Amino acid sequence: MERIVTGDQMQLLDKYTIEEMGVPSLVLMERAGLSVFEAIKKEGFSLNKILILCGSGNNGADGVVLARLLHLAGYCTDVCILGKPEKFTKEMQKQIDIGKNYGISFVKSFHISEYTVIVDAVFGVGLSREITGNLKEIILELHKFQGKIVAVDIPSGICSRTGKILGCAVKADLTVTFAYGKTGLFLYPGAEYAGKVVIADIGIYAKPEILPKPEIFTYTKGDLKEIRRKRDGNKGSFGKILLIAGSKDIFGAAYLSGMAAMKTGAGMLKICTHKENKVLFSCFPEAMLLCYEDDENITKELSEGFQWADVIGIGPGIGLGKQAESLLDTVLSQGTKPLVIDADAIGMLKGRTEQLKNYPNEVILTPHLGEFSRLTDISIKKWKENPIKITQEIAKTLSVVLVCKDARTVISNGDKNIYLNLSGNDGMASAGSGDVLTGMILSLLAQGKDGLKAACLGVYLHGAAGDLAAKRKGRAAMLAGDLIDAAGQILDEV
Numbered sequence: 001m002e003r004i005v006t007g008d009q010m011q012l013l014d015k016y017t018i019e020e021m022g023v024p025s026l027v028l029m030e031r032a033g034l035s036v037f038e039a040i041k042k043e044g045f046s047l048n049k050i051l052i053l054c055g056s057g058n059n060g061a062d063g064v065v066l067a068r069l070l071h072l073a074g075y076c077t078d079v080c081i082l083g084k085p086e087k088f089t090k091e092m093q094k095q096i097d098i099g100k101n102y103g104i105s106f107v108k109s110f111h112i113s114e115y116t117v118i119v120d121a122v123f124g125v126g127l128s129r130e131i132t133g134n135l136k137e138i139i140l141e142l143h144k145f146q147g148k149i150v151a152v153d154i155p156s157g158i159c160s161r162t163g164k165i166l167g168c169a170v171k172a173d174l175t176v177t178f179a180y181g182k183t184g185l186f187l188y189p190g191a192e193y194a195g196k197v198v199i200a201d202i203g204i205y206a207k208p209e210i211l212p213k214p215e216i217f218t219y220t221k222g223d224l225k226e227i228r229r230k231r232d233g234n235k236g237s238f239g240k241i242l243l244i245a246g247s248k249d250i251f252g253a254a255y256l257s258g259m260a261a262m263k264t265g266a267g268m269l270k271i272c273t274h275k276e277n278k279v280l281f282s283c284f285p286e287a288m289l290l291c292y293e294d295d296e297n298i299t300k301e302l303s304e305g306f307q308w309a310d311v312i313g314i315g316p317g318i319g320l321g322k323q324a325e326s327l328l329d330t331v332l333s334q335g336t337k338p339l340v341i342d343a344d345a346i347g348m349l350k351g352r353t354e355q356l357k358n359y360p361n362e363v364i365l366t367p368h369l370g371e372f373s374r375l376t377d378i379s380i381k382k383w384k385e386n387p388i389k390i391t392q393e394i395a396k397t398l399s400v401v402l403v404c405k406d407a408r409t410v411i412s413n414g415d416k417n418i419y420l421n422l423s424g425n426d427g428m429a430s431a432g433s434g435d436v437l438t439g440m441i442l443s444l445l446a447q448g449k450d451g452l453k454a455a456c457l458g459v460y461l462h463g464a465a466g467d468l469a470a471k472r473k474g475r476a477a478m479l480a481g482d483l484i485d486a487a488g489q490i491l492d493e494v
């Protein structure tokens with residue numbers, strides 16, 4: 001698990017390192033400049049002539065350090081200061097003075113076509129408002145640049161907290177960011193502008209207690225070790241899932257969800273579905289079936305299923321009709337085991353939020369943003385303006401683990417930590433992908449993970465499987481079913 005920070009949190013970490021730990025800000029800056037220098041060389045860009053654009057703040061000062069290091073290493077480097085002198089920080093003024101002593105080249109104007117690399121050190125985490133005027137024109141001009149663009153800390157114009165574009169933004173090929181990844185580098189559209197992100201250690205240190213909540217984390221491949229199989233386990237110890245999925249003539253969602261659960265290690269699976277879906281018997285013999293007819297009341301059979309199961313899932317493909325509502329009501333009123341609610345079942349939750357809050361065990365909700373918006377009356381646009389805070393608040397209000405599915409899925413149980421998922425790609429935005437995720441989360445719950453862990457690991461695994469499937473099949477051609485086999489391989493490798 002790795003920490004991610006907002007720009008505001010980063011500024012507090014910088015301040016603490018400087019004021020409480022006593023590391024001079026010029027020392028941090030020297031390491032910042034050096035780490036960009038090393039990252040650029042490692043990337044193998046053509047370094048025939050480099051232009052460094054600097055603002056008035058400390059992001060600009062990092063740029064001047066970098067210019068000095070490149071100049072001393074023999075690279076032809078120009079610096080253009082775009083910020084106003086009256087706004088220079090004392091570090092910026094100091095770096096300019098040092099740079100002049102070393103004879104680095106300061107230019108007042110430039111033609112982008114003369115350069116092979118342009119470094120953006122205009123704004124970092126101190127960007128506080130929309131970029132306008134002359135600066136905006138320069139940044140838009142950079143969009144035509146044919147060479148490589150390197151951003152220092154964050155591309156100028158990207159809000160370091162939300163990833164929003166403030167007026168305009170630099171489109172980088174490489175961003176070298178300091179100490180921790182910034183949320184704005186991972187949330188869209190910021191992620192699209194950041195290019196490859198390299199996180200450089202520059203010696204920032206602070207007690208996590210000083211950080212304002214929520215603290216933000218992301219899961220990585222190493223965390224999947226937590227779901228290594230026990231060599232001496234049996235089908236009982238890997239957990240039993242009751243999955244209420246599919247409806248008349250809709251069996252794909254039940255199949256994908258159930259298959260994802262079994263193929264990521266669950267011990268046993270019973271699928272409750274309409275009898276028309278008996279085709280599941282022939283193509284998925286490993287699953288047990290509990291079938292119902294049109295309008296049949298199966299409360300008794302479901303109750304027995306709740307006793308048998310370790311975890312319950314409801315939603316994929318169940319439809320929005322009366323029978324689906326009755327199934328959901330039975331689960332909410334009689335279920336006692338950890339519960340995953342997805343898809344159509346989320347659509348029916350409006351008006352049932354009290355029952356949801358009173359459910360006697362953990363509940364995981366996995367809405368995509370449309371479902372989230374219909375359930376909460378919060379528009380998608382509003383969520384995107386502050387995904388971290390809104391996800392945390394709604395998780396708390398509903399007393400659930402909330403998985404808000406988007407290009408960057410956000411997960412919270414309403415507590416002080418929040419999780420941002422960085423695995424996955426746009427090839428996963430296709431039918432059935434959500435059903436597969438539900439199956440994976442159910443599987444991890446069944447194998448004994450608590451709701452938050454199962455959600456975070458499930459979402460990470462789902463995305464990592466998407467990345468492997470994309471490598472194998474291509475982002476456009478991959479299907480939801482491809483994620484299932486890819487996930488199996490990933491789990492085997494950890």
Ligand SMILES: NC(=O)C1=CN([C@@H]2O[C@H](COP(=O)(O)OP(=O)(O)OC[C@H]3O[C@@H](n4cnc5c(N)ncnc54)[C@H](OP(=O)(O)O)[C@@H]3O)[C@@H](O)[C@H]2O)[C@@H](O)CC1
Binds near residue numbers: 015032056057089
């Ligand atoms: N602290 C440290 O010691 C370390 C910091 N480090 C580095 O410093 C960066 C943070 O530095 P920072 O805090 O000085 O802010 P920075 O991003 O340079 O911008 C502030 C300037 O921009 C201006 N400005 C803002 N928005 C604007 C707009 N739309 N249009 C026009 N102007 C605008 C703003 O003006 P003002 O708002 O005051 O009018 C101010 O002049 C960080 O990302 C990292 O790279 C590392 O070296 C490690 C050690």
Ligand SMILES: [K+]
Binds near residue numbers: 121122124153154156
């Ligand atoms: K920058």
